[in-house]
Amino acid sequence: MRIVSIGEILWDVIGPSEYLGGAPLNFAAHARKLGHEVYLISAVGQDERGERALEAAQRCGISCEFVQVIADRPTGTAEVELDPSGKPMFRIVRPAAYDFVRLTPAQRKRIAALQPHWIYFGTLFHTSDRVLESTLHLLEEMPDAKRIYDVNLRDGNWNLATVEQLALRASVIKLSDSEAGFLDASLDTGDEGTPMRRFCERWSDQYHCRTICVTMGERGCAIYHCGEYMEAPACKVEVADTVGAGDAFAAALVHGMGESWEMPRCAEFANAVAALVATRSGAIPEWNVDEARRMLKR
Numbered sequence: 001m002r003i004v005s006i007g008e009i010l011w012d013v014i015g016p017s018e019y020l021g022g023a024p025l026n027f028a029a030h031a032r033k034l035g036h037e038v039y040l041i042s043a044v045g046q047d048e049r050g051e052r053a054l055e056a057a058q059r060c061g062i063s064c065e066f067v068q069v070i071a072d073r074p075t076g077t078a079e080v081e082l083d084p085s086g087k088p089m090f091r092i093v094r095p096a097a098y099d100f101v102r103l104t105p106a107q108r109k110r111i112a113a114l115q116p117h118w119i120y121f122g123t124l125f126h127t128s129d130r131v132l133e134s135t136l137h138l139l140e141e142m143p144d145a146k147r148i149y150d151v152n153l154r155d156g157n158w159n160l161a162t163v164e165q166l167a168l169r170a171s172v173i174k175l176s177d178s179e180a181g182f183l184d185a186s187l188d189t190g191d192e193g194t195p196m197r198r199f200c201e202r203w204s205d206q207y208h209c210r211t212i213c214v215t216m217g218e219r220g221c222a223i224y225h226c227g228e229y230m231e232a233p234a235c236k237v238e239v240a241d242t243v244g245a246g247d248a249f250a251a252a253l254v255h256g257m258g259e260s261w262e263m264p265r266c267a268e269f270a271n272a273v274a275a276l277v278a279t280r281s282g283a284i285p286e287w288n289v290d291e292a293r294r295m296l297k298r
Helices: 023-033 048-059 105-113 129-140 160-167 177-186 196-207 245-258 263-278 289-296
Strands: 002-006 010-014 017-021 037-045 063-070 076-082 088-093 118-122 146-150 172-176 211-215 221-225 228-232
Touching: 002 023, 010 088, 017 023, 017 048, 023 037, 023 048, 023 118, 023 245, 037 048, 048 063, 105 129, 118 129, 118 245, 129 160, 146 245, 160 196, 172 177, 172 245, 177 196, 177 211, 196 211, 196 221, 196 228, 211 245, 221 263, 228 263, 245 263, 263 289
Parallel strands: 002 037, 002 118, 010 076, 037 063, 118 146, 146 172, 172 211
Antiparallel strands: 010 017, 076 088, 211 221, 221 228
8 A cells, every 4th residue: 555644753762762753653664564655744854863764764665755854953852751561651842843844735746646545644743733734735635545543642742623623534543542531531521431432432423433443552452443343452462662552553453454354353463563563662673564463373
């Protein structure tokens, strides 16, 4: 498949180490490992981190044709702390180069001419009104592409109006169970402790989205698709860190849906890929499809 991934490039700074990241880039890299043609829309600074980011993305096989270099802004960074279970907590340093992406009409025309099968987007990148407007125009110009909205809320880097605008344009909405609970409270539904199935049904109805996917960490995932609800258990692994695992899950889910697999198979495969990535440090560790298949046989 041909996939366009829209959003931030940044370096995850974990103690003395730096790992290339940003959910859209992570998603793109994992989708490429699954054999797809991937184009990234983003920006880096004209600095050493930006050079390293472009080199690394290209080594991953991602097209950087639409990655801009912004001379007077730094390449994005996120300071990451891991809790005892390996779950990351992020502090996003902004403004960063990706906050200043500007697509010209000619660039949007070139992107539309690619006729992508899927478009990926998240929340953090779209907190700027001008960036959000650019993406919404782009989506209008590619009405036949399926869209996955990976919610990925980061403290201080989202607002409910943006979440709702993006959700209304998605074919698939993916979020974590903690995000689901938080957004339920933000939307003031009046349902305390709403069961996951009811949450998925309500979001599907409210945002006219056929597929709602909620990741639940060590409990696996829940998926509501075309009126049917299911849960799939996680693969049991020893976790190194969970940075990038959700992005790998999203890429594997898109892969399965693109292959027209039944949803239980999509969920099991996505859980396996996410678990595999969580066994290794960094958002884009080395892994291959055969390893994911072996994970399914455990």
